[in-house]
Amino acid sequence: MTERPRFFDDLAGLAGGALSAASGLRDEISAMVRTRVDEAIRRLDLVRRDEFDAVMELAARARADADTLAARISRLEDIVHRSQEAQLSVPAPAENVDAEQAPTPDQEGSTPN
Structure with a gap:
């Protein structure tokens, strides 16, 4: 059998080391990019999706409560308007006039002064 030259073993070891180094480098670059993006998001005052959804849910509840209260006020x-109209349509009670104080008309229908 032919023995593989030591050169190929060294080359295989070097390639394996390079792949593991490249993998580590890729992880490091990914972490750096993620950090930079997070910093950019913080500087732009952007919100995360879960925070946005929570605020939208609160706004929807507030809108529903406002609609309910508007209907109740209406x-x-x-x-109140029906009550005021009913009070206006009821005639005022007649004043009590004593028969003794009321002038009596004469035969011609005129009342003495």
């Missing part, structure tokens, strides 16, 4: 205003 119903209460209708009740």
Whole structure:
């Protein structure tokens, strides 16, 4: 059998070392890029998606509450307006005039002064 020259073993070892070094370098570059992107996001005052979704949910609840309260106010205003209209349509009670104080008309229908 032919023995492989030591040169190929060294070359294989060198290639394996280079691949592991490249893998480590790739991880390091990825971490650096991630750090730079996070810094850029912080400088731009951008928000994360989960924070945005939470705020949107709060806004939707507030909008629903505002709609509910607006409907309730409308119903209460209708009740007040109907109550005021009912009070205006009721005739005022007649004043009590004593028969003794009331002038009596004469036969011609005129009342004495």
